[in-house]
Amino acid sequence: MGIEVNxxxxxxxxxxxxxxxxxxxxxxxxxxxxLDDTELNENHWEVINFLREYYEEYxxxxxxxxxxxxxxxxxxxxxxNSKYLYELFPYGPGKQACKYAGLPKPTGCV
Amino acid sequence: MADFEVPELKETLDIPKYVDGVMAHSxxxxxxxxxxxxxGFPGELPENWQQVALEKMTDLRxxxxxxxxxxxxxxxxxxxxxxxxxxxxxxxxxxxxxxxQDLLRKVYRRYFTFAGKYFPKLVGAVDLTKEVLDxxxxxxxxxxQCRRCSVYCPYGIDTAEISMAAREIMDSISIGQKYCNEILxxxxxxxxxxxxxxRALADTLEGLEEEVEEDTGVAVKFxxxxxxxxxxxxxxxxxxxxxxxxxxLIGYAKVFHEAGASWTMSSYASEAGNFxxxxxxxxxxxxxxxxxxxxxxxxxxxxxxxxxxxxxxxVAYAFLNTLAGxxxxxxxxxxxxxxxxxxxxDLIQKNRLKFNKSENDHMTLTFxxxxxxxxxxxxxxxxxxxxxxxxxxIKAACNNYVDMPADTIGxxxxxxxxxxxxxxxxxxxxxxxxALPRMQALKTVSVEDGVTHMAAICAICKSQFTKVIPYxxxxxxxxxxxxxxxxxxLVLTGATGExxxxxxxxxxxxxx
Numbered sequence: 001m002g003i004e005v006n007x008x009x010x011x012x013x014x015x016x017x018x019x020x021x022x023x024x025x026x027x028x029x030x031x032x033x034x035l036d037d038t039e040l041n042e043n044h045w046e047v048i049n050f051l052r053e054y055y056e057e058y059x060x061x062x063x064x065x066x067x068x069x070x071x072x073x074x075x076x077x078x079x080x081n082s083k084y085l086y087e088l089f090p091y092g093p094g095k096q097a098c099k100y101a102g103l104p105k106p107t108g109c110v
Numbered sequence: 111m112a113d114f115e116v117p118e119l120k121e122t123l124d125i126p127k128y129v130d131g132v133m134a135h136s137x138x139x140x141x142x143x144x145x146x147x148x149x150g151f152p153g154e155l156p157e158n159w160q161q162v163a164l165e166k167m168t169d170l171r172x173x174x175x176x177x178x179x180x181x182x183x184x185x186x187x188x189x190x191x192x193x194x195x196x197x198x199x200x201x202x203x204x205x206x207x208x209x210x211q212d213l214l215r216k217v218y219r220r221y222f223t224f225a226g227k228y229f230p231k232l233v234g235a236v237d238l239t240k241e242v243l244d245x246x247x248x249x250x251x252x253x254x255q256c257r258r259c260s261v262y263c264p265y266g267i268d269t270a271e272i273s274m275a276a277r278e279i280m281d282s283i284s285i286g287q288k289y290c291n292e293i294l295x296x297x298x299x300x301x302x303x304x305x306x307x308x309r310a311l312a313d314t315l316e317g318l319e320e321e322v323e324e325d326t327g328v329a330v331k332f333x334x335x336x337x338x339x340x341x342x343x344x345x346x347x348x349x350x351x352x353x354x355x356x357x358x359l360i361g362y363a364k365v366f367h368e369a370g371a372s373w374t375m376s377s378y379a380s381e382a383g384n385f386x387x388x389x390x391x392x393x394x395x396x397x398x399x400x401x402x403x404x405x406x407x408x409x410x411x412x413x414x415x416x417x418x419x420x421x422x423x424x425v426a427y428a429f430l431n432t433l434a435g436x437x438x439x440x441x442x443x444x445x446x447x448x449x450x451x452x453x454x455x456d457l458i459q460k461n462r463l464k465f466n467k468s469e470n471d472h473m474t475l476t477f478x479x480x481x482x483x484x485x486x487x488x489x490x491x492x493x494x495x496x497x498x499x500x501x502x503x504i505k506a507a508c509n510n511y512v513d514m515p516a517d518t519i520g521x522x523x524x525x526x527x528x529x530x531x532x533x534x535x536x537x538x539x540x541x542x543x544x545a546l547p548r549m550q551a552l553k554t555v556s557v558e559d560g561v562t563h564m565a566a567i568c569a570i571c572k573s574q575f576t577k578v579i580p581y582x583x584x585x586x587x588x589x590x591x592x593x594x595x596x597x598x599x600l601v602l603t604g605a606t607g608e609x610x611x612x613x614x615x616x617x618x619x620x621x622x
Binding site: 014015058059060062063064065066069082083086092094095106107108109110 | 139288289292293296302303304305306307309310313314317318321346347348350351352353355356383419533534535536569570573577586587
């Protein structure tokens, strides 16, 4: 499996996550979103950018409270909660947003 | 919302008429060779795979007397047929526990019994073929090892043990489940199921300290890797990561704070759950359990307490001493290990915690008994403590509590349908369908008693329910942690804001 990005095929796993995380470019997010019939707006991008920054630093996706707090700071307190994040990413902010951001899927008892 | 038919909630729960093969397509992703090999399993299907599988079956029959007995003693009485939530939710007859067991039993008969060797057709014995193996992979991953069927079996046959054995036999010939086996890899490399490294844990906990202090004005600590602490708390890693789990973790921290306890978590053993049990591997389960022993020794703690995690509590309560004991370096005055609910309950009994129950008045609660806690463990020193203690805690913290119907709770509890390695997106259909009986029971108390929220003490239950209840018309925020309720209502000494109304009569002068 794979997705076409800038004329190049990037390999993805069974669940649509990038196999090689280093291959991520911003276009990946848009193309993956299109596959889910979603159009990304700037708020989506705030989340995606934060996920990438956090992953760069800690090598793992942020915990839900870390994410909501950060988004609350960036987009306003009314948006710093998981309800808003689920509005943005209906399949779950942890999983869907991580996929678009080129992070590995968080798995465990979550 | 779903690419499968979601069962309908009716007035009562119907036992469906069986429909052959409706779930035969369900199978989770398989683990890649590198993950299999990391756990000591082969990465490729051996050429003589039948022989290897049968040898493994013999090995397990020899090691576990129970497994041998279960293969021999079923009389096909049918008492279990309508007891499995996956059968009730799917109508696939291979999800009847007896039929699930027979997938393995018919191969056992063929190779290891006189009648099966010479008259296979007469006794329903079959060769181990690729088709049989595919059926194993599909249907042994439609069992959450919840053991409800075994409660009703007059012989006490435990399908969970058969399903664990089946998964171990499959692993022995390279066929493993991606979800479980990749997660076990993360436990051994990083220390927890989620793969949260020490720095991320520290950052997350620091954030929680800030959050609680902002909310309450009290500096509640979330210590990590603190040598010399008295108590090692081992929570499921979902408690750091997900909602409503993290609200439970905040609850534990507040309880420890009010008790004046010296406690810590460990980044090395930052996982209570032990997926080694799901795949039936004693060796893998032991390796995971030994991490907790090592952390306890390295940190020099005197007590070990487990967080809200159902399968963890089974491994901890039933197997920890055998797997990783003796724990003679711990304080003998306390049980090894303890459950966080036992700890909190004890403080409530001693009148050391004060609650402002009205903080939870916007909810009417019910409690979901987690399968492994209910049917494989106990809490406290009385029979049924695993049912009474969590309820007593909820009632100490909340004014409004109602039980679900009696045949759906206690030892008859229905699994959340995500346990035993089923909590993965590639099994969403079986997760949603298997949740039907619990959803039906929740609907009953919602309609009749106005229940608004369901509390649980297992990371898997909480994640599974938040994910599947929207399919049944509920909302994900209706699932709460038991210690979240404690957190809401616990009056912290010196708190600011609404919580401080009764701070004058704390009764907590005898701090530890």
